[in-house]
Amino acid sequence: MASTYTVTKEQILSISGVDPQKCMRCGKCSATCPSYDEMEYHPHQFVAMVEKGEIEKLMGSPSIYKCMSCMACIQRCPRQVEPAKLVEAIRLGVIRQQERNHLKPDDIPALLDPELPQQAIVSAMRKYTK
Amino acid sequence: MKYSYFPGCTLKNKAQELDRYGRDAAAALGIELEELPQWQCCGGVYPLSHDEIAIKLSSVRALAAARDDGTALVTLCSACHNVIKQVNHDMQTDDYVITRVNNYLAEDGIAYNGETRVLHYLELLRDEIGFDEIKQKVAMPLKGQKIGAYYGCLLLRPSGVMAMDDPEHPTIMEDLIAALGAQPVVYAQRNECCGGYLTLEDESIPKKRAAAILENARAQGAETIITACPLCYYNLKKHADGTGVEVKYFTELLARALGVKEGE
Amino acid sequence: MQKIGVFVCWCGSNIAATVDVKAVAEAARKVPGVVFSADYQYMCSEAGQGLIKDAIKEHGLTGVVVCSCSPRMHEATFRKAVQAVGLNPYMLEVANIREQCSWVHKDMATATEKAIALMQAAVAKVTLNTPLTAGTTPVTKRALVIGGGIAGMQTALDIADAGYEVDIVEAKPTIGGKMAQLDKTFPTLDCSSCIVTPKMVEVGQHEKIHIYSYSEVTQIKGFVGNFNVTIKRKARYVDEAKCTGCGACTEKCPSRKAPNEFNMGLNNRTAVYIPFAQAVPKVATIDPEYCIKLTKGKCGACAKICEAGAINYEAKDEYIEVEYGAIVAATGFEMIDVSPYDEYAYTQSPDVVTSLEYERLMNAAGPTGGHLLRPSDGKEPKTIVFIQCVGSRESCSSGEMRGKPYCSKVCCMYTAKHAMLTKDHYPDTDIYVFYIDVRTPGKNFDEFYRRAVEQYGVHYIKGAVGKVTPEGGKLKVQASDLILNEQLHIDADMVVLAGAIEPNKSARPLATMLTASMDTNDFFTEAHPKLRPVESPTAGVFLSGMCQGPKDIPETVAQAGAAASKVIGLLAKDHLVGNPCVAHSDEWMCNGCSQCETVCPYGAITYEEKEFRMPDRTTKVRRVAQVNPAVCQGCGACTVTCPSGAMDLNGFSNAEIMAEVDALCR
Structure with a gap:
């Protein structure tokens, strides 16, 4: 799904506070990512693509809903690039637009499991909606 | 020893055992965990974006309440702990966040600058009791x-x-x-x-x-x-x-x- | 009245493009005392120097100011020039209008104004300058080399071969260092001990070299040409003069649980031990932590078996003082502790090893007799994963940094070596190397690495390892392959970590004793990174090997020889011309407070009781400061500390400095 308006590289850098130029292309983020196989674009690609300005492609990818925010890439990056913050910024670039929530409150009842902790619902709402 | 306690929403609901056993054990160890009189959901996840302010407000309210009570704030749920501890760190180090959060909270008469010590229950066991x-x-x-x-x-x-x-x-x-x-x-x-x-x-x-x-x-x-x-x-x-x-x-x-x- | 000449250099366009040099020369003519001024394209050239010399002769100049680059560049050049025509070299001042002016300003008007102010300050100072004459000090013709690895050994041999006495102080019981622990060396694959042990023997037998093994430097006093060094000879409980190195004691010793340092703790040794067969000196040492006699008072097995009667349980640490003319730091390196990188499970599985441990596992004299067997179960590994840059090339922007910001330089090559040697012995082994970049700048280095890929079929993967999970006797490796854009999952039998190189822990306290500077990573700093690479900024202190930065064996040996040649150049002199800019004390003003003595980093100040004839014709004994000009380095710490203004520094007197400041503030 193409986005309705443009989010610039500068906005992503500002929202995330990340400087992709600190990346030395070691691949540690993608080596440590537990969600790697679920993603179309992988953590190291988020860094490289943001640096190149390919924001649109990332905004259109389901990968932005696959990050678990486990912070393994943030913790283990030897250059303190913090790739997960770019994933978050790109996702916010999408869901902050009107009618672009990834998850709607109406969707939730169908997803519920009696044992599911509230924490999961709150977290998902925080990550996927505005 | 007395501490403010932030249970969080899940511990009031699906994870009542985590909470109950935690309170019973604390009592047995001579620890007084006083639940904050009012608390709101921590938000579940710490926002990884630099410009999210509103999500942090509930954590800051809890932190300010513990400060006013003169006690350290104890958490038990890992998620609440992560959010509150990171927000507290922001309130100690990040001028952007400090200014904006305090602007929001001024109406409630709250001014907070990271004074509260945040402890996870495990840290309470290790560092306070031993x-x-x-x-x-x-x-x-x-x-x-x-x-x-x-x-x-x-x-x-x-x-x-x-x-x-x-x-x-x-x-x-x-x-x-x-x-x-x-x-x-x-x-x-x-x-x-x-x-x-x-x-x-x-x-x-x-x-x-x-x-x-x-x-x-x-x-x-x-x-x-x-x-x-x-x-x-x-x-x-x-x-x-x-x-x-x-x-x-x-x-x-x-x-x-x-x-x-x-x-x- | 001084007659001063001012010479303004253009430095090509370096100065002249930003500073109006003609305006500076013109302004100089208006300064009282200045009788001549000129500007010229390159004042440091023969012609430029000629200009200065001619002006001195023609105008009878008594002082000279050169407005040019930093005095660190050409002060010596200009001092020699004025001396050639009979002017005292200390009647010359350099005003730095390049580094401190033209290079840091863009606007010509501002830069010119500042250049004029700097010129005026220099004129004010030279007006008060007095001719100074340097004294000389004799040179002690003996060198100290700290560290007995390949760097220290090579430096010592080269100095000794030139005919000078050399002492090596080595902390371990034997010389040989890390090179003695290596199996083969890249890129030639010659056996490391086969080339290092002859060097060790040569050092041990050289009539000009004395080895203080199992010893440490504890204090250094003095200065270039005249160092006084205290060496602690740790109690080894074995008389070196009597021990024949027969090894009978090591066979009888019942305490067999001490970790064997030489094998990186992969096996144990006895409490009384000789580190390895070719140790120099080949004498036993008792480890007091593990010796039963020394810890519990019982045993004495080694003393009973020793026919030479060399064992002495009563031995104590001894301190000796020796004089040296030059000191060489050759303290070497360690591999960092890799346990903070526990995503690689080093603390969780014995089959995750460091490269240095792997080196021992491949070595015929190692714990497995040269058979590559994994530590957990003694089986031959079939799949081995090598992880590069463990702790190297990490960002230093955060206080949380686990590793080092620099490239450790030797890991790419030794890993290629490990891979090929493993394939040579066990051809059906599957080997993966995860790298960020493969860095092989060196003669025959890239060819060596390519051989690993093309002839040996080692899998080089551009990517990182994120996690190693020991499970069911395997090491589950999760990694990225950036070229194929895949996450890999490899079941490995061994994982080898190429940990970052760091300076030996003894380097920092040694640098403090030497007043030698270090960088933030605790590598010694060279006097100039390009032009004086083996000298420390501290006179008489030289650098050899890894203590200055990561380097391989050929580079280390080359640098060791270079350091030796600098030492020889120093020791060849009978006398050193000193620095006349030393402190002196006005005894009448000195109040005897001792503050200067306390701050002096060189121990140049002492106090004496002296008789003074007072104005009322009585005699009074007063305690006053005395400066030893041979020891004083002219740092000026005493002059700023002295509360009564009695201390002053030749060439930088309080009056001269104040005149400069006044001129700048005018």
Whole structure:
């Protein structure tokens, strides 16, 4: 799904506070990512693509809903690039637009499991909606 | 010793055992946990974006209340702890956040600058009471039990802010397990993610993660793994059948060892 | 009245493009005392120097100011020039209008104004300058080399071969260092001990070299040409003069649980031990932590078996003082502790090893007799994963940094070596190397690495390892392959970590004793990174090997020889011309407070009781400061500390400095 308006590289850098130029292309983020196989674009690609300005492609990818925010890439990056913050910024670039929530409150009842902790619902709402 | 206590929404609902055993054990250890009179949901996850302010307000209200009470703020749920501790760090170091949060809270007459000390319940056990002291108070040692600690992500990362333990080589839960008389089992997957909130949309991911974690724990000899996080507990327990590994809250084992678990 | 000449240099366009040099020369003519001024394209050239010399002769100049680059560049050049025509070299001042002016300003008007102010300050100072004459000090013709690895050994041999006495102080019981622990060396694959042990023997037998093994430097006093060094000879409980190195004691010793340092703790040794067969000196040492006699008072097995009667349980540490003319730091390196990188499970599985441990596992004299067997179960590994840059090339922007910001330089090559040697002995082994970049700048280095890929079929993967999970006797490796854009999952039998190199822990306290500077990583700093690479900024202190930065064996040996040649150049002199800019005390003003003595880093100040004839014709004994000009380095710490203004520094007197400041503030 193409986005309705443009989010610039500068906005992503500002929202995330990340400087992709600190990346030395070691691949540690993608080596440590537990969600790697679920993603179309992988953590190291988020860094490289943001640096190149390919924001649109990332905004259109389901990968932005696959990050678990486990912070393994943030913790283990030897250059303190913090790739997960770019994933978050790109996702916010999408869901902050009107009618672009990834998850709607109406969707939730169908997803519920009696044992599911509230924490999961709150977290998902925080990550996927505005 | 008296502390302010932030239980969080999950501990009032699906994770009542985590809370109850935690309170019972604290009482047995001579710790007074006073629940904040008013608290709001922590937000569940710390925002990884620099410009999100509103989500942080509820944490700051809790932090300010603890400060006004003159006590440290104790959390038990890993998620609440991660959010509140990171927000507190922001309120100590990030001028952008400090200014904006305080602008919002001015209407409520709150001004906060990171004064409160935030402790996870495990830190309370280690740093305020001491594992040696706990060892003395163990009434029913968990002799012969092989227990693996499951840290997950939120207790340890980002380590510079959480500062609970070494992010790759933590020992706080293993030391607790040993103090309770059981045998700690170290396994590499103990600080890898359980799949977290993705479970809501797509259960296949937590299923794979849980399998990797549980298999690793089992292979290294663990019969039980313990956690401080209701979501980890859910994701792991759901897929633990047939693995030979039991999933428990750490407070349950603590309460049992201290002899204050109901029905025992 | 001084007659001063001012010479303004253009430095090509370096100065002239930003500073109006003609305006500076013109302004100089208006300064009282200046009788001549000129500007010229390159004042440091023969012609430029000629201009200065001619002006001195023609105008009878008594002082000269050159407005040019930093005095660190050409002060010596200009001092020699004025001296050639009979002017005292200390009647020259340099005003730095390049580094401190033209290079840091863009606007010509501002830069010119500042250049004029700097010129005026220099004129004010030279007006008060007095001719100074340097004294000389004799040179002690003996060198000290600290560290007995390949760097220290080569430096010592080269100095000794030139005919000078050299002492090596080595902390371990034997010389040989890390090179003695290596199996083969890249890129030639010659056996490391086969080339290092002859060097050790040569050092041990050289009549000009004395080895203080199992010893440490504890204090250094003095200065270039005249160092006084205290060496602690740790009690080894074995008389070096009597021990024949027969090894009978090591066979009888019942305490067999001490970790064997030479094998990186992969096996144990006895409490009384000789580190390895070719140790120099080949004498036993008793480890007091593990010796039963020394810890519990019982045993004495080694003393009973020793026919030479060399064992002495009563031995104590001894301190000796020796004089040296030059000191060489050759303290070497360590591999960092890799346990903080526990995502690689180093603390969780014995089959995760460091490269240095792997080196021992491949070595015929190692714990497995040269058979590559994994530590957990003694089986041959079939799949081995090598992880590069463990702790190297990490960002230093955060206080949380686990590793080092620099490239450790030797890891790419030794890993290629490990891979090929493993394949040579066990051809069906599957080997993966995870790298960020493969760095092989060196003669025959890239060819060597390519051989590993093309002839040996080693899998080089551009990517990182994220997690190692020990499970069921395997090491489950999760990694990225950036070229194929895949996450890999490899079941390995061994994982080898190429940990970062760091300076030996003894380097920092040694640098403090030497007043030698270090960088933030605790590598010694060279006097100039390009032009004086083996000298420390502290006179008489030289650098050899890894203590200055990561380097391989050929580079180390080359640098060791270079350091030796600098030492020889120093020791060849009978006298050193000193620095006349030393402190002196006005005894009448000195109040005897001792503050200067306390701050002096060189121990140049002492106090004496002296008789003074007072104005009322009585005699009074007063305690006053005395400066030893041979020891004083002219740092000026005493002059700023002295509360009564009695201390002053030749060439930088309080009056001269104040005149400069006044001129700048005018």
